[in-house]
Amino acid sequence: MSLLITQVQVTIEEMPPNDNYNGYRDYRDWFPYQSFRPHQEEMLDRVQEVACSGEHRVLAIDAPTGSGKTSVIAPLLANRGGNKIVVALRTVSQIGVYLGEIKKIKRETGHSPSVAYLVGKHKMCKLSGEFDNVYAGCDLMKVFTMDVLEAKLNETMRRNNRSAQEYNVYDPETDPEIATEIADESPGYRTFCPYYLHSKEAYTNEGAKNFRPSKQAINDSKAILQEILYPEELRKRCTRTCPYEVMAISAKKADVVILNYNHVFDDAMRDALFDWLEINPENTILLVDEAHNLGDTVRSINSDTITLHVVEKAISEVNQVTGEKNRIVARSAGNILSRISTYMEKTRNRWQGRKQGEDWFDPGMFADFVFAGGGLARDDSQSIADLLKLAQNIKKQKQKSSESAEVFLERVSEFLFMLHLARRDSSYLPVKSMSDDQWLTLAIRSLDPSPVIAGIADTVHATILISGTLSPAAAYELYYFGKNGRVEILSIPNQFPKEKRLVLGAKNATTQSSYRNNPSNQRELELHISALIEGVLGNVAIYFTSYSMMDQYFDHCRRAAQESGKILYTEPKDARDVPDILKRFFESGSSDKKGVLLAVCGGKMSEGIDYYGEALKGAIVVGFPLAAFSEVQKLVNSYYQRKYGRDQGLFIAYTLPAVNKAIQALGRVHRSADETGVLVLCDSRFSRGGGLGVRQYLPQWMQDEMIICDGTWSRELVQGW
Template structure:
C-alpha cells in the first residue's frame, strides 16, 4: 500500500495520526473537508500518499505558485523509489510561462495571441489538406510547411505539430498527432520539473502536451485560478475530464485560498476595455444585419435597441472614469453607487431592461467571434470585451442587493502615467470555495499557518464544524529556536512616533542584526515604515560588517537580490529589509544558512480606510463582533506576521531567532492576538524589553556556538 511509505520516520507518531485522518476523509468521501494546521517539517505533503491509497479517482492539487509544484513532484518521486507504486503526475502551468512564442505577443495577452494563431494554424492545415489532395494531412511529415517568421507569425509551428487533420463526410476534422501521443506516453514514465518538461517538448506545444498529460494522470497539479475561478472552473473540469464525484482535492498553502478566491472574483473595468468594446460593436454591427443571422422583425428591433443602449453606456463609462482620474489622488475609494447609477443610466426608464437589451448584443458579438474562429479552442480563452463590460455592470447591479459585493475606483501613478479603473469584487470567498468542496469527493486543506482553525473554517466554508480540523505541534527541537516578543514597543498609530517607543523599536532591531550571526531579515508593516528605519538597519549592519538589501518594488528584481543575499550567508552575513505580506516574506524557502534571524516589526494590519471598514461591517453582520473583526481584519495580519516569521528555521537541524517587535503579539484575552497564535508559539514566547533582548539573543547564540564546537 501507499501507506507503507513514511518519509519522516522521526515524526511517525504524529504523521500516523495525520495520515489516518487523510485516509479516512478521502475514503469516506461524502464531500468531507479536512483542515490541517501543521508547521514546517511536519511532512504535510506526504499526505498525498494516504490520499492515493484511498482516492476513488483522480487527485487534484491546487497551488498558488509554480515553485510549489516541485514539492509534490519530489513526494511522488519518493513514492516511486520507496514503494512498488508508480502514480503518474502532471501539472498545468499558465501559457505565459510555457508558450515558446510568449515574447512575440505585443499588445495582446498570451491567451488572445495563442487563440488567434491556433485559428490561423488550423486554416493553414485545412489548406494544406486540399493542396496534398488527400483525405489526411500530417504536419510532422511535411517539414517544408513549418516556416514561420518570428514576430510575423501566420501560424504556430508548435501547435501545428500537435494536430493532424482529416476529411470525413466532406468536412475537415482534427485529432492529436502521433508525436504528441508518443511524447505523452514517454512522459508518464518519468517525473519532470517544468523547466525540463519544456525542453523535452522541443517542437511540440508545451501547453498542449501538459493538458493531454493531465487528462490521464493520477495526480494533476493546478493553480488556484484553474479550480476556483467562477468563469474558468467549468471549462477546466470538462477539459481535463475530471469527474467531480470521484475527485479528491488538495489545497496547498490553504491560508492563501480566501484572498486568492476574492481576487479571482474581482471584475475590473478600464478605459482600454471600453475602447475594445466599442471597436467590437463597430466591427460586427454590419455582420449583425446580414442574412445569416436569422431573426424576426421583433428580434431585429430588439437588437437595434440593444446597440443604442451600448453606444450610450460605453462613452458614459469612459467619461466617468476619466473624471474621477482627474479629481482623485493615487489610491482607492469606495464608489458612490447612487451617483454612478444616476450618471450612467440617466434617461433610461428601466435599468434592468436596458442591460438585458445590451446583453443580447454582447451575446451576439461573442457568437460572431466564435463563428469566425474555432469554437472548440476559442471558448474559454477569449471573453469579448463587450461581454466583459456587461458582466461588470451586472455585478455592479448585484452589489445593490448583495452586501458581499464591493464597488470601488482605483487610481495609480501620477502625471502622464496616471490611470484609473473601476472594480467590483466579492469580499466573501466562502460561496465559491463551497461550490467546489460541496461537489468533489473530499477536500484536504494544508498549511503551516492555518491558525486559528475555527476562524479559517468560517472564512473559507462559512459554517462551524463543516470540516474536521487537526493541528500538529512544532516538531523541530525547541532548543534550536528563540522566540521573543516586545514588552512595550508597538507600531500602533497613537504610539508610533513617541520617542521612547521609537527608541525601543530601534534597539530591538539593532539587537537582532548585531547579535545574530549570519543573515537576518527585518519585515515591516509597510514600505514607508521600512524606509523610516532603513538608516538604523544600515548603521547596525555596517557595525558588524553585513551587507544591506531592501525589497524592490519591481518583482523582476527579486531573484537577483535574493541571489546576492544567499551568497552573503557564506561570508559575514547580510540584512534583508522587506514588508510583511510582501515579495520576500512569503513563498520563499530560506533554507540552511540562508536565514538565521527574523524580526517582524509591527502587527501588519491592513490600511484602515472606508473599504476596510465596509469589509469589517460585512463580516460583523455575518459572524458577530468578535469573529467578524477577527476574520475581516485581525486574521490577515496574524497570517502575514506568521508567514514572515516562518521564513527562518525550515529544517530540524537549523537554528534561529524570531522577534515579534510589537506588544500586541503578547496581549491575551478573548480578542488579543496572543490567543490566536499557534500553541507552540504561545508556550515559547519570551517577553522582553529592548535592552534585555540583546542580552537574551547574545546568550542563546553563544550557546549554539559552543554546541557546534
C-alpha cells in the same frame, strides 16, 4: 488540538505487514521513507480515513514546516480507488515538490503512480516571445492552425477523390510539404503555429470534420506519465509539439493532476477545464496546498477591474464594427462606453492633488449614469447581455482579420455584470482606486470566498486542506466555509527542536497609532531592531507593517547595519527588481559580509520564498500588520460583522489577515530541523491575550515559547543565545 505520542520515530520494519490496515489499503506500502517524522503517522492516518470514506468530508491540517505534509499524497494514492487526485497549488514553483515526492514513491516502493500538470502558457508556449499577450496570441494561432488543418484535410480528400462521408485523415507528420511551409513562416508574422499543427490530426467521421491528438503528441504525453518530467524538461522534450496540448493529453490519464488555484476555484474556468480534461468532480479527491492563502486568492479570482485604457480600447473596437445588425447594437454600446469614460475622467479629475488611495463608489449611481439612455424601458441586464454578445462577434471578426483575440469590450461587459451583482449583493464591493501615477482603476471586489470553496467541497469526493500556518484553524473554517462544524481540524505540534529557536515578544513596544510617535515607544522599537541586527551573527530580516514605516526606521537600520559590518538590502517597489536583491542577500549569508533585509509584511519578500541554510538566521516583525483602516476596510469589516457578529466578524475581516502576515514572515527563518534562528514579534499586542491582544491566536508553540521582554533585555537574550 495537540497530539501526544511517546515514540517519536516508527520504522517501516515495525509497521503491520498486512495490506489492509484498519479496513483501508495500507498507505505504508506507498510511503517512500524509512521512518515517520514525529506526528506524521497520525496525520497520514486521518488523510487515509477521509479519502476512503469520501462523503464530501473536509480535513484541514495545520502542520508547521518540517511535518512532512507533502507525504499526504501517499495515503491518497493508496486509497484513491477510481477517483482522480487534483492538487491545487498557489504558485508554479510548488509543482516540483509534488513531482519529487511522487518520483520518490515510484523509485522506493515499486508502485507506478502517474502525475500530470498544467502550467501557464506564458511559461510553456514555444512562441511566447512573439506575442504581447501570450494567451490572446495563442488563441488566435489555434484558430488559424485549425483552419490550416481543415484546408489540408480538404486537399487530401480532393487528391484522393474521396468524400467526407468516408474515413479520411490528415496527419502533418506524413505531409512532405509541411516542413517547407513551416520554414517559410516569419516569427511574429505567422499564419499558423507549427507546434499546435504537429499536435493535431484532422479527420472525417460520417461527414463531420473533427480534430484529435497526433501520434507524436500522444507519445510526448506518455513521457510525462512514465518519466515524470518537470515543466522545463517537458518543454525541451516537445521539440515539434505544443507543450500545453501535451500536458492536457497526459492529464486525462494521470492518477494525479496538479493545477493552480485559478483552474479549480474560478467557476467558469473549472467547468471548461474539467470538461476538457474529463475530470468528474464527484470522482475527485481535492488536495489544496498552502491553504492559508486560499480565501484571499479565491476573492481575487472572483473580482473584476477596469481602467480608462481598457474602456478606450473597447470604444475603438466598437467603432470598427461592421454589419448593419451589429452597428445598431454598437451605437448603444458606444453610448454606454462613452459614459463610463466620462465617469472615470471626472472621478480622476476630482482626485487630482489627493494621495493615492481607494474609496467606495455607489453602484446604483454609476449604473444610473452609464445606462441613462435607456429611458423608462431601461433594462440593464439586457444591455449587458447585448454587450457580451457584441463582444463575441468582435472576437470572431478579429480572428478572421488576423488580429489579437483579446477583446476589451468583453472585459468591460464582465465588469458591468459584476457591478450589477454588487447592487443587490453586499458580498461584492465597488471600489475606485488611484495609483501613484494617477492611474484610476474601478473594481468590483469579491469579499466572501465561502460560497465558492464550500460549493466545491460539497461536490468533490473529499477535500484535504494543508498549511503550515492555518492558525487559528476554527477561524479559517468560518472564513472559508461560512460555518463551524463543516471541517475536521487536525493541528500538529512544531517538531523542530525548541533549542534551535529563540522566540521573543515585545513587552511595551507597539506601532498603535496613539503611540507611534511617542519618543520612548520609538526608542523601544529601535532597541528591539538593533538587538536583532547586532546580536545575530548571520543574515536578518526586518519586516515592517508598511513602506512608510520602513522609511521611518530606515536611518536607524542603516546605522545598526553599519556598526555590525552588515550590508543593507531594501525591498523594491518594482517586483522586477526582487530576484536580483534576493540573490545578493542570499549570497551574503554565506559570505563574511552578512546582510540586513528591510521588507514589508505581506509584501513581495515575506511570503512564498524559502530562505534555506545560512540565508536567514533571524527575523523581526515590527508592529501588528493590520490593513489601513480606510473607508473600504470599514465596509469589509461591516460585511463580516453582519454575517458573523461583531467580534467574530471583525476578527476574520481585520485581525486574522494581520496574524497570518506576521506568522508567514517569521516562518521564513526555520525551513528544516537543523536550522537555528531568532524570531521577534515586536508589538505588545502579540504578547497579550484578550482586548487588543492576539497571543491566543498564534500557533501553540509560539505561545508556549515566547519570552516577553523590553528592548534592553531583548539585546541580552539575543546576544546570549
